[in-house]
Amino acid sequence: MRAFGGGDDGDGHGERRPRDPVSGTMAERLSVLLDRDVGRAVRAGSSHDWDISYAELTDGTRLFVKALPRGAPPSGVLTAEARGLEWLGRTFGSPAIDVLAWDERILVLPWMEEREPTAQAAERLGHRLAGMHMTGADHFGADWPGYIGPLPMDNTPSDDWPRFYAEQRLRPYLRRALDQGALTPSDVRVVEKVVDAVPDLAGDPGPPARVHGDLWSGNVLWRERDAVLIDPAAHGGHREADLAMLALFGLPHLERVRDAYNEAAPLASGWRSRVALHQLHPLLVHVCLFGAAYRTTTLEAARTALRGG
Structure with a gap:
């Protein structure tokens, strides 16, 4: 979860295309899932069986996104991660990261700016x-x-x-x-x-x-x-x-x-x-x-x- 970089998955300009939770650019898919306007989403690579992206809301809020590749059948892996994080989060002072949104294909987390451990x-x-x-x-x-x-x-x-x-x-x-x-x-x-x-x-x-x-x-x-x-x-x-x-x-x-x-x-x-x-x-x-x-x-x-x- 580090800085943005690379090409844009959707530039956020011009006429908005119909939103669909599966098709469309990553920015459009995130806008549906979050019910908020996503200005851009940048693919940053892959890890195991999922893709990694960074995204940014139009208000400047940064997001970290894990998603199954386009066309890949749902496997349950992102659902398990989301449910696990939410379960760990139901504790006082939990160290687990917050989950912002998820479905069986996409998991959205806050973007974290890391510091040196002390x-x-x-x-x-x-x-x-x-x-x-x-x-x-x-x-x-x-x-x-x-x-x-x-x-x-x-x-x-x-x-x-x-x-x-x-x-x-x-x-x-x-x-x-x-x-x-x-x-x-x-x-x-x-x-x-x-x-x-x-x-x-x-x-x-x-x-x-x-x-x-x-x-x-x-x-x-x-x-x-x-x-x-x-x-x-x-x-x-x-x-x-x-x-x-x-x-x-x-x-x-x-x-x-x-x-x-x-x-x-x-x-x-x-x-x-x-x-x-x-x-x-x-x-x-x-x-x-x-x-x-x-x-x-x-x-x-x-x-x-x-x-x-």
């Missing part, structure tokens, strides 16, 4: 993340079909976190990685030992937490005084999972975030020994998306999880 912003993020988690969920999973990136994610509600994590977060992506040839049968047997041992490795998961579900550092946008979260795979889950993923690819001022989180909602004893267990899910997803480049890290995480940290 220790103070990290501390505020830790407190707000704890508040979001502790708001809780009715169950593990969610009431809508899930996605993590472009991949489907089984959100079938469950009251049993070890079984939920093993069968709905680990095993499906392990099978997919094998089918794609990114992991060998020998690799799979290593990870399956963790899948089978989740009840013994998990500790007490506590009640379902309201988790982001895909909280790597790229989904944290820093502002002057705090940070906002984007691109969730939101569901009722284990609150240690979000913190483990923040550590997986590195987050500025991570220790400050974690300390502030612990002040607001102390983590259970032994949480450090479970970091690798929680990181195994996003690593398997990365293997499915990006291939064997993540194979070694995934196997290391599996062996670490089996050792208990």
